[in-house]
Amino acid sequence: MRKWKALITLAAGASLVLGSLAQAQITLNALFMKQAAYSEDDIKAMTADFEKANPNIKVSLEFVPYEALRDKTIAANASGGYDVVLFDVIWPAEYASNGFLQDVSSRINKADVPKIFPGAWTTVTYGGKYYGLPWILDTKYLYYNTEILKKAGIAAPPKTWAELITQAEIIKKKGLVKYPIVWSWSQAEAAICDYTTLLAANGGKFFDASGQPAFQTGGGLKALEYMVDSTKRGLSNPNSKEYLEEDVRRVFSSGQAAFALNWTYMYNMAQDPKESKVVGKVGIVPAPGVPGLSTASAVNGSMGLGITAKSQNPDAAWKYITYLTSQPVQEKYAKLSLPIWKASYSNPAVTKGQEAVVKAADVGIAAMTPRPTVVRYAEISTILQKAIQNALLGKVTAKAALEDAAKQVKALK
Amino acid sequence: MSPKTLRGVQTSLLYLSVLVLVVSILAPVVWLLISSVSSTNALTTVPLRWIPDALDFSRYKALLSQEPSGFGETFLYALRNSLGAAFGATTISLLVAIPAAYSFSRFGRIGLLYGVLATYMIPPVALILPLYGILAALGLLNTVWGLALVYCTILSPFVTWLLKTNFDAVPVELEEAAAIDGLGRWATLLRITLPLALPALSTATIWAILLSWDEFFYALLFTANQNAKTLPVTIADFAAGRAVDYGLICAAGVLAAFPPILIGFLLQRGLLSGLTAGSVKG
Amino acid sequence: MTRRQQPTAWLMLAPVLIVVLGAIGYPLLRTLYLSFTDSRLTGLSQVPKWVGLGNYQHALSSPDFQAAAWHTAYFVLVSVGLELILGVLVALLLNQKFVGRALVRLLLIVPLALPTIVNAMMWRWIYNPEFGAFNALLTQLHLIGDYRSWLGEPGLAMNMVIVADVWKNYPIITLVVLAALQFIPKELLEAAAIDGAGAWTRFWRITWPGILAALSVAMVLRTIEAVKVFDIIYVMTRGGPADSTKTLSFLVYQEGFSFLRLGSAAAYAYLVVLVSVLLIGLYIVLLRRQERAT
Incomplete structure (x- = not known):
């Protein structure tokens, strides 16, 4: 009898451990694009660093052409394929009103708001609500x-x-x-x-x-x-x-x-x-x-990262998004895409070798005009x-x- | 004109036509090959020089190397997925289509055959969302098996139709003789009809493989990453990527065309020998 | 058919019917239902409203749909027509005896086996207005004075896409016809020649009836494929310039995925199916009539 009890305790203990292990390991599916801004290699490197810092989160990356980005996000909504999606400045109105993205207003760190260019913020807001964080700040x-x-x-x-x-x-x-x-x-x-x-x-x-x-x-x-x-x-x-x-x-x-x-x-x-x-x-x-x-x-050709409505791991997804959009990460990979952070533009590590771009960006970012934000x-x-x-x-x-x-x-x- | 000169003119015309044909087939492909081994700068030189100064095989090397997260890894996974989807779908489709085609050929129900064939006409866009839901429910999204299954819906109606018309050409008398010898329907199909329709079977196989190898739309939406992405989607990705390297696309295209061309070559030889054996006369 | 054979007949049909009904039947019915609703491709739970034939009415009166239908019809007629002519001619050529015939026949596999996406890329690269081989070739041969934009002009763009499509697909017809030609007894042709029948008569009286059945299969197949055309357009022009290469499949895709109007996209899709069915029906009638006439 005692043996049985011990066994049951052991089994219960084991399943608990296994259960917590299973809970601990999270896999995020993230959707990115192949064009412009950050290269695939850059994004893979950033993600590898993120996984190192967060061993319980694994991120599976997918890269598609810009033309397929929106279609994939929409099609996947039926079954919940992705946790994190990259979206263009022209889509939040549609995504928000069709319920493709989670409202993340409560997650936004209000102290960061003035540190990021207003043009970048317009990329992720619709109807006074936030649907993600800006990541790529770009203009022509x-x-x-x-x-x-x-x-x-x-x-x-x-x-x-x-x-x-x-x-x-x-x-x-x-x-x-x-x-x-x-x-x-x-x-x-x-x-x-x-x-x-x-x-x-x-x-x-x-x-x-x-x-x-x-x-x-x-x-x-x-x-x-x-x-x-x-x-x-x-x-x-x-x-x-x-x-x-x-x-x-x-x-x-x-x-x-x-x-x-x-x-x-x-x-x-x-x-x-x-x-x-x-x-x-x-x-x-x-x-x-x-x-x-x-x-x-x-x-305004900026893009943002958001959490899909069907994501089962919104917290881990948010952690990943905040990491990618953080100032140190953006400054490290500033060669193909300039940071969203105002302070970065006076950082010599960012401007070195691309002074001309930064100079043009100073004027360009301030002049950014949005395309219509309509559903x-x-x-x-x-x-x-x-x-x-x-x-x-x-x-x-x-x-x-x-x-x-x-x-x-x-x-x- | 004497018969001899007439024949001479005919022969020259024949060879001239063949030459035009061969050039028209080869020219674009040869340009594809040349582009795949020319440097980007050579390809964007105007006016165009047809023969590159130096051969640059770096793209093939890149595509066939297993370097983690390089072009090669993506490409080789896609190759594996394409092979899996094409052969899986072709095998299943042949297995379900052969008896069906025989049944249509020998027992009729042409109306039903048209019904089955009609499903082949439906543009994939009309099916894609419900199919997406089915695959998601079965956990088959982003898997090679899921893709193979979807391809069966394209292949089996058409393979059935193709085999049926070819079974029609196999003389019923042969089967009747077999029936007198006491063979059942299934045995007749396997031992008499199928061997006689072997050329048609090869054709059906080539087409089935080519069709699934070629499929783009379903693969575009049903696959997400290297677990299941097929070659067409991967190549379209290469083309739309940040550095549109035409040479790289050409190299990927050359490699992607290689397996089906090889299969086509091998099976075509079988097809021809099956015909020249001369046992079948319509 | 004897009653005893009935079960065998159905047993043999079963696997194909299961595949077709399971994986196509349900989605098809679902899409049919959608085509009568105002259902949208959204993440919100919503009860789609029944709109009866509204979507169909809207589609048929929409200038975009009419234009796409015309583009599709043009693509189908011209590309399948050219494939038929080229396919049969090349098959007849390859049925002649000449040195290297087996090799040339093998070559036919090349365009056929080239994946459509690769084919589309290849031709887009060849047509490239700045660096393309087509412009270079034509200027160096002094056939054109200046580089031209092959995919940038409406009308021309569609024809250039058709060239790419025909180049890849006529070998299918050729292979099928070639296979059928093997079944035509040589003695019959020889006898006809001895009786004084000219090449033309021999073709229409003996060869054509001999290849008609196989040809009809291939033509039906190509027509269906052509009506559905999507990938070559997706890669080469994406429907441009100015919508001039926007075909029905592309329009359905746009209506569903770009504009999220699922119900209306489903109605478009069903109209495409209808067009296909009509075309195939027409073919079958024509071929039957020809068969009877010859």
Whole structure:
């Protein structure tokens, strides 16, 4: 009898130990993207450090192309596939109102709020609530080829969009390159980012105060007219309308463009001799402005990390997110993506070797303009992409294209 | 024109056509091969030089090396997953399709056959969400088995249809003779009909493997990481990744095409010899 | 069929029916149900509202759907048509006797076995406006003066995608026809030749009926595949420029995953199924009629 009792105690004890062991070991599934900003290697290294510091948490990483990021998050919602997901600045409205992400407002350390750029915070907030932490703070800059500008006798890169046209004209006339400016105007979100930059420079608005479409007038119209006009004059590469950011990088890195609009990550990649023929000739400035309206322009292309609604381990997930977004980690991996922390920009370890980027970022981050934060952004973006392409192809005028788009957007509501 | 010159013209025309055909097949693939061994800078030189100055095999090395968290690891896992999904799905599909095709061929119910075939027409987008739920419930998401199972739904209707039309060509008289000899239906199928339809079986196998090797959409949404990601998804990932290295995509493409090409070569030879044996006449 | 054979017949059908009904039947019914509701792809628990034929009405009156339907029809007609013509011609060519024939036949496996994703990448790379081999080749041969954007112009983009698709897929037709050609007795053709029948007559009277059955299988197969076209578009153009390559499958994908309108996406999907069924039906009728005529 006593033997039995001992055995039962032992069994109970064992199952308890095993149970607690099972409880202790947590596996997080995290979804990241392959483009821009941090490289896969960087993210793997950060995660390895995190796992070392938290031996009871294992993180299984998945990297998908930007185009698949949203689809995967949405599809996985049906079954709870991920704990941590990376999301773009344009998705929180949709994710929040469809219940894809957890509201993490109560987890936010209020003391950190003023230390992080406001532009970064807009990435993760919707309706006054927080849905994650900002992680990638990014905007599009104007890159230029210093050698081509010098050969053309241009002393300084353009400060206004009109000046960009003038300089491009000089370069084209001198035959230095065939098409001086290259953009990412493929029928994708990338086109909207370029359009937003121009819209912001021209003082445009996507929607007016009453929530009606306003992009078909004023700055919004001027932006598209600029795109169409520069293409017609042969200053913008006509192939831009089938390019994404990586194509822009290729064309610029091969020395076939004098100017390019692209994200932060291109700076260090265009300086890599294995990837580029323009090493040492890469200039970067904030995207220009329009006299009387703006001195510089920028689109908010930041991204944040959030916890999915179905996650079973929100606490561990939060721990992981706070680690990745922490100042020391961000400063350690600042070569391809600049930190979200204001203080980092005066840290020599961060700025060293990329002073030009940091200088451009100083202006660019302050000027960051958001794309519309509305639940049905995906549809509005699709409508606008098509309108932009139709105008670029010369099928309709910029005005007609945007007016038609505005009509479709209105019909959505 | 004398018959002799006529024949000469015919022969030259024949060889000219063959030449055009061969060039049209090979040119894109050869460019793929060249791109895979050219440096990035050589590939982005304008005007294009067709022959690279130096051969750069680093991408193949990178893809085939087991270095942790390198391209190679990702690629080799994907290769394993593609092989598993393709062979698993093909085997199961053949096993379920052979008797079904025979039944359709010999006992009719063409209406039902069209019903089965109709399922093959359904665009995957129409099934994907319910399927996602089923796989999740069975714990088969992000597994090679789950993928193989889903591929069966694509393969079996079409394999059934293909085999059925080929069984139709096998003369019923042969089977009737076998029946007189006392063979049952299953034995007839296995010993008489199937061996006679062996070429069709090879064709069905090639196609089944190629189709599952090729599948992209389901794999894109049903797999999450290297446990189950197949080659097409991995290659699309390479292409969309930060450093779009066209050479690397080309190298991955060359390697990804190698197994199915090899299988195709081997089975095609079987297919041809099965036909030239001449035992089957329609 | 004798009554005794009934159980065997069903037993043989059972495995395929289980696979098809289990893994397709349920999702299909579920999608059908969704197509009559306003169900959305969200994380919130919601009771979808029954909207009857609303989604279908909306789809049919939507200009986007009509445009996508037209793009799909164009893609199917042109690519399958070209595949048919090329496939049969090449099969006839490879049925001739010439040195290296076995080798050329093996070569056909290459495009066929090349994964669609790789094929799409390869052609996108070849068409690349700055660094592409196609532009380089055409300029160096002085066929075009300037580099062009092959995937950047509506109309042209679709045709270039079709070229990529045909290059990969016509060998399937060729292989099937080639296999069928082996079944045509040589003596029959020789006898016809001796009787004075020309090459043309011999083809339409003997060869064509001989390959028709196998060809019809391959054509049906290709048509179904073409109607469903998704991956090559996804990789090469993503529906652009200006929606000119947006096909029905892509539209369904967008409606469901980008716009989260599950009900409406399901209705789109069912309309695609309907289009496929109609096309296949048309084929079968045409082929039957031809079979009877010859």
